[in-house]
Amino acid sequence: MSGERESSNVMWGGRFQKPPHVAVQALNASIHFDKRLAFVDIAGSIAHARMLFRQGIIAQDDAERIIAGLQSVRTEIERGEMVFREDLEDVHMNIEHRLTELIGEAGGRLHTGRSRNDQVALDMHLYLREQVDAIHEEIRVFERVLIDVAEANLDVIIPGYTHLQRAQPVLFAHHLLAYVWMFERDCERLRDARKRIDALPLGAGALAGTTFPIDRAAVAEELGFDRIYENSMDAVSDRDYILETLSTLSLFMVHLSRLSEELILWNSTEFGFIELDDAFTTGSSIMPQKKNPDVAELARGKAGRVFGHLTGLLTVCKGLPLAYNKDLQEDKEGVFDAIDTVHLLLAVFPAMISTMGIKRERIKRALDGDFSAATDMADYLVRKGLPFRQAHEVVGRIVSVSIREGRALTDWSIDALRGESALFDDDVLAKLTPEAVVNARMSHGGTARERVLEQLATARARIGH
Ligand code: ARG
Numbered sequence: 001m002s003g004e005r006e007s008s009n010v011m012w013g014g015r016f017q018k019p020p021h022v023a024v025q026a027l028n029a030s031i032h033f034d035k036r037l038a039f040v041d042i043a044g045s046i047a048h049a050r051m052l053f054r055q056g057i058i059a060q061d062d063a064e065r066i067i068a069g070l071q072s073v074r075t076e077i078e079r080g081e082m083v084f085r086e087d088l089e090d091v092h093m094n095i096e097h098r099l100t101e102l103i104g105e106a107g108g109r110l111h112t113g114r115s116r117n118d119q120v121a122l123d124m125h126l127y128l129r130e131q132v133d134a135i136h137e138e139i140r141v142f143e144r145v146l147i148d149v150a151e152a153n154l155d156v157i158i159p160g161y162t163h164l165q166r167a168q169p170v171l172f173a174h175h176l177l178a179y180v181w182m183f184e185r186d187c188e189r190l191r192d193a194r195k196r197i198d199a200l201p202l203g204a205g206a207l208a209g210t211t212f213p214i215d216r217a218a219v220a221e222e223l224g225f226d227r228i229y230e231n232s233m234d235a236v237s238d239r240d241y242i243l244e245t246l247s248t249l250s251l252f253m254v255h256l257s258r259l260s261e262e263l264i265l266w267n268s269t270e271f272g273f274i275e276l277d278d279a280f281t282t283g284s285s286i287m288p289q290k291k292n293p294d295v296a297e298l299a300r301g302k303a304g305r306v307f308g309h310l311t312g313l314l315t316v317c318k319g320l321p322l323a324y325n326k327d328l329q330e331d332k333e334g335v336f337d338a339i340d341t342v343h344l345l346l347a348v349f350p351a352m353i354s355t356m357g358i359k360r361e362r363i364k365r366a367l368d369g370d371f372s373a374a375t376d377m378a379d380y381l382v383r384k385g386l387p388f389r390q391a392h393e394v395v396g397r398i399v400s401v402s403i404r405e406g407r408a409l410t411d412w413s414i415d416a417l418r419g420e421s422a423l424f425d426d427d428v429l430a431k432l433t434p435e436a437v438v439n440a441r442m443s444h445g446g447t448a449r450e451r452v453l454e455q456l457a458t459a460r461a462r463i464g465h
Helices: 009-015 022-028 031-054 060-078 091-109 116-152 172-197 216-222 232-237 240-266 294-318 326-355 360-367 374-383 388-405 414-420 426-432 434-439 449-463
Strands: 157-162 165-171
Touching: 031 060, 031 091, 031 116, 031 216, 031 326, 060 091, 091 116, 116 172, 116 232, 116 240, 116 326, 116 449, 157 172, 157 360, 157 434, 165 172, 165 434, 172 240, 172 449, 240 294, 240 326, 294 326, 374 388, 374 426, 388 414, 414 426, 426 434, 434 449
Parallel strands: none
Antiparallel strands: 157 165
16 A cells, blocks of 8 residues: 555655555645745755765765755756655655655765754755845845935925824935834844854754764854854754744834835825825726825735734744644744745835835925924024923914914914014024924934935945945
């Protein structure tokens, strides 16, 4: 019976009388998602084989055959010729099986001194290191676009909000740069997470180490790892580095989602501050007038998906005894999907931001007649000696009269203002224009043009742009 179909118990068959039930095979198999680890798996195996030979654990001709064979398997995969089989369970057994088909018995020596537990951990470290570096670069590209758009629109003043109520006007550039700093922190967190990814788990064996005289330092060196796991049990059961990556990607998604929410608001008829380019919006199948900001909405929605992957893996890990448990196979799909999601979004956002139209006239009109200069009116009275609380009271009254009578702060005559406080002088009205209000905020990190120019320079220096 067991000879009827070849299955993964080709690999561990000695003890088994039957192949797994077909439904078990489907449940157990990870090949449909872990095949993306094929290239790092081969790189890890080549380094392992070289080390086995150098340590005198396998013969030179076996090592040579294994390495050449693994290179052929890699070529087959690149050409799309490799057939991945579910009955061979995962990427490790598929590659080893194909290697043995190609080179015969020597293929069976590759797995000496190694287990799939340390092998899969190695693959995930190699893969995540690559991906974290790639995402870091993609975020940097996006930051550069945000900086360029900020700089190109330095003269644009928009209302700044708290509680989504008009608060104080700010430079549009200042608003965009706020996101650059968020994304910079994400980059910093990625670099930090990378430090924990950059450790070699191979050599841990199944959990306890190996009886062969392996040289872990040499493998670490060949694969470019900064460190080696000091404890074999920790090496095969650690998934912290995946959780850290997911948590960093989750925070990145928080930031991207907040930016998306702003784009959606700004692109609405109600705000009308920007117009997203046709290439980044979609129409409605029923309402011909509509241009929907789907990209931003999808980013906002996909944030939930990435957070879900973080929560999912935290939950998988929380009750596991040492060392490897098959539960840990569940570490992959979530982080793969999170990585794909982030790549997909970062392929779109820079172009969407650099092509969006900024509706300057409309933005200017939005600021006309609003009360976002009220703080400055109060600050004016404070400079004349009035305690801030009293100044707040006086201006509060002026605002309330203005609203009742339908006029702006700048519509008041000096005489009328003097009726509210004798401290007002002719120079007050000039301090209430949006430009004056913005440029008065000269504190470090403030929105004054001069400060924003400095901020731009600091941001450019930080990211090398
Ligand atoms: N496909 C497995 C995983 O991703 C590889 C490790 C399997 N180890 C084992 N002892 N069954 O976790």
